[in-house]
């Protein structure tokens with residue numbers, strides 16, 4: 001009797017696959033897996049449990065996942081040049097919670113990026129930090145509102161004596177001033193946490209700041225935004241072994257038992273993709289973001305931070321107050337097969353969250369599908385046609401997107417890697 005419902009679910013999945021392959025996806029927190037990552041999913045590992053660490057599990061039958069997990073950790077340590085890595089958090093928020101739970105005690109003062117300033121909900125009262133303390137203070141910003149004001153932050157640190165600073169954010173255009181604040185943090189014994197969820201792939205490609213080198217004590221991240229892996233989280237650090245043991249308990253038993261082996265396996269493949277192609281990919285992502293931003297700006301859109309060349313990451317932020325605001329603009333674009341999200345901009349009150357002035361654009365997924373600068377010019381043209389001239393471009397977008405179906409920066413096609421010279 002319920003078979004029809006099962007068929008319905010299967011048909012929805014098919015429709016989603018077909019529809020999304022025709023759209024330009026500019027959601028800044030998403031990406032696509034390579035074919036070889038997808039091929040290893042749905043294996044026997046999808047049914048299995050593995051609590052604890054390789055070689056020290058609480059279940060039998062884990063020999064094979066132990067081999068993969070051990071190798072994954074080794075390669076991630078090479079990629080991020082770090083001493084410790086935890087691959088068991090099942091998302092960026094879970095990674096954050098595992099780390100926050102170890103360092104933040106009731107009453108501690110924690111400094112974070114505000115919601116309007118781009119901070120993530122897990123850093124705030126309603127999210128993970130708020131479970132441990134209510135004393136949350138926002139970083140002061142420079143007048144452009146896209147950078148932390150270092151001098152004002154120094155003064156505030158001396159005034160409020162924070163236990164923890166949480167850098168990193170969801171609207172993340174420019175590197176954070178960790179290096180500038182690291183002496184003061186060391187002197188005062190402040191724990192510096194860097195949430196690299198959005199920029200992990202750019203860090204891996206060596207094209208964003210290196211947070212550990214800049215003074216972060218621990219880095220947390222999602223593995224599926226600019227890092228084009230399966231949907232999981234990680235934490236890594238150069239702290240001493242004894243201190244890492246504390247962090248280690250944040251993931252297990254702190255926030256999960258089994259850590260979803262079906263998504264762990266492709267992450268190991270993605271890590272090799274980054275070791276081989278990460279620099280080329282990250283380079284292209286940043287070039288694409290700048291090109292799109294400049295072209296939108298030249299078309300008359302209010303692209304944010306023009307005095308800083310708009311962006312140093314995969315993201316572009318645009319004030320769409322003159323075009324019906326973020327929500328409506330995102331809907332119009334979706335009806336034209338361009339997918340992105342509305343976003344609060346730093347000059348807006350948090351009360352605007354349901355209909356902010358801004359939109360956030362991320363170019364990382366389209367970069368993975370092989371788009372370069374000239375395709376960004378084309379995307380800016382689509383924006384102009386549909387938002388300024390009121391034209392329907394959905395059909396043209398679909399036609400355009402047909403040419404970009406292959407996933408690059410992967411080992412899918414031997415042509416892309418067999419004769420390859422490693423990037424410098």
Ligand SMILES: Cc1ncc(COP(=O)(O)O)c(C=O)c1O
Nearest residue numbers: 029091092093120169170197222
């Ligand atoms: C800065 C930041 N941290 C953490 C997260 C949470 O990541 P996840 O969705 O993997 O839990 C996000 C999500 O977008 C984010 O932007």
